[in-house]
Amino acid sequence: MNPAIKINGIHKSFGNLHALKGIDLTIEQGEFFALLGPNGAGKSTLISILAGLIKPTAGDISVMGFDVVNQYQQARQLLGVVPQELVFDPFFNVREMLRFQAGYFGRGKENDAWVDEILEGLGLADKAHTNMRKLSGGMKRRALIAQALAHKPPVIVLDEPTAGVDVELRQMLWEFIKKLNREGHTIILTTHYLEEAEALCSRVGMMKQGEIVALDSTANLLNKFAGKKLRLTLGDVSLPNNIQSLLRHQEKGIFTFALTDMAQIEFVLSALKAADIRVLDMHLSEADLEDVFLSLVGKAS
Amino acid sequence: MNNAKLTNISGMSNSFRGPWTLLKKELLRFWRVAFQTVAAPVITALLYLLIFAHVLAGHVQVYNGVPYTEFLVPGLIMMSVLQNAFANSSSSLIQSKVMGNLVFVLLTPLTHFQFFAAFLCAAIIRGLVVGLCIYLVAFCFVDIHIANPLLVVAFAFLGSALLGTFGIIAGIWADRFDQMAAFQNFIIMPLSFLSGVFYSIHSLPPFWQKMSHFNPFFYMIDGFRYGFFGKGDISPLISLSVVGGAFLVLALITLKMLKSGYKLRA
DSSP states (O other): OOOSEEEEEEEEEETTEEEEEEEEEEEOTTOEEEEEOOTTSSHHHHHHHHHTSSOOSEEEEEETTEETTTTHHHHHHTEEEEOSSOOOOTTSBHHHHHHHHHHHTTOOGGGHHHHHHHHHHTTOGGGTTSBGGGSOHHHHHHHHHHHHHTTOOSEEEEESTTTTOOHHHHHHHHHHHHHHHHTTOEEEEEOSOHHHHHHHOSEEEEEETTEEEEEEEHHHHHHHHOSEEEEEEOOSOOOOGGGGGGEEEEETTEEEEEESSTHHHHHHHHHHHHTTOOOOEEEEEEOOHHHHHIIIIITTO | OOHHHHHHHTSOOOTTHHHHHHHHHHHHHHHHTHIIIIIHHHHHHHHHHHHHHHHHTTTSOOSTTOOHHHHHHHHHHHHHHHHHHHHHHHHHHHHHHHHSTTHHHHTSOOOHHHHHHHHHHHHHHHHHHHHHHHHHHHHHHSOOOOSOHHHHHHHHHHHHHHHHHHHHHHHHHOOSHHHHHHHIIIIIHHHHHTSSSSSOGGGSOHHHHHHHTTOHHHHHHHHHHHHHHSOOSSOHHHHHHHHHHHHHHHHHHHHHHHHHTTTTOO
């Protein structure tokens, strides 16, 4: 079985800017994959190359075995991309747009049942005959996602689909996308909301300045980079030198430490006691992707 | 897991339906605002006809035996056909680019040729619809006979194809509405007004007669008019060759631009 997406040594330069520096990445069919990274890391450039909107300087990408440049017709048939920008065609209503979008991919009336399913799944059913211009921002976002799904692509790429979207839509969107994933669609997601990636995705790739700096299952990444988070309220004090390296964050007398094993709790507490610093409050929690993300790319962003 | 099924459904089912859908969308786009895209140019052409015919009839000498008002009608029809064919493809492209919704078409498997064909056909149809409407309305005021319908159709078709193609080039090239307006105001308008819509170039001084031969619009207007009266300033075969040749050249340039992704795919 061909991988859903295979990226081989992709480079992209815009003049002097080396936006992508040799990306290699394979995403298997049926995966729910998250691509994370700060603004300017190159996520959207990579997706644009995948979608054929930008040409790579070097390297190649294939979608289910079809090269996105030389076999673009087959590759694009298999791919549905939700653009990041909130764009729409003001001349048509939602259903017309979806029919057109499916039509570009060679799909006709037989596709109407699927269009109904998308409209239902994204909560757009009662807006089917509303002109795109008259939709609210959230509704436009749903229509944008619906358009990418109109030809029922097996590989779906969502570029920041929940940027500026309310909680209700996010819930609804993820329920629908999870259902598609269960039915066999491969999902690739870029997002700023790390908790979304953590809750949804089985595997995560993190990008920084045009390179992939981490690529692993969500669980492994969480284990590897930071097992626990220890938050101590200490007040206005200066930490002893021997525990400075564990400190991740400090704000208003609250110090957050990233710990890889439980023995370090004792180490931190004894160091504080030796320095005669009193612990006013203590909170221990599991590390989340945000901690991993910050430890990998945080300083750059 | 039913990936096999998904792949199968998404296979090439109908390669003709893609470009046909794009054409249909482009047609609906102008038809939805027909008041602006069809009715307005018809009114404009009629105003030209009424005012110029009233002011100039009897003052301007055109072909022997052809009254000025009758002479004016084919020129006005053709000018509107050309301007509207250009407006259709150029405005659709620049709007989609500025709004950002061209991405929906760029993400599809449509080939550069299919893209070109759909925009071209929509421009031709818009040009012909506007031309036909002006003809039908003018028919109520002026007694018009068509000597050679085949020539009339050939020039209307080729002329709108040429300007539709030029519109695609302008739409791809322009990034902003003011750049597009420059195309309209500094190329399309002067060339159409200096093409002999309102006069026969034989009434011009020799230098300007010569200059007119460098204006492609002159050949389209003159050839189209030849179809109505069976006479014109030059042979319709020359006009047909110039217009057909110009269309082929522009079409090849456009296809090359689309294939390379010029300004559309970075």
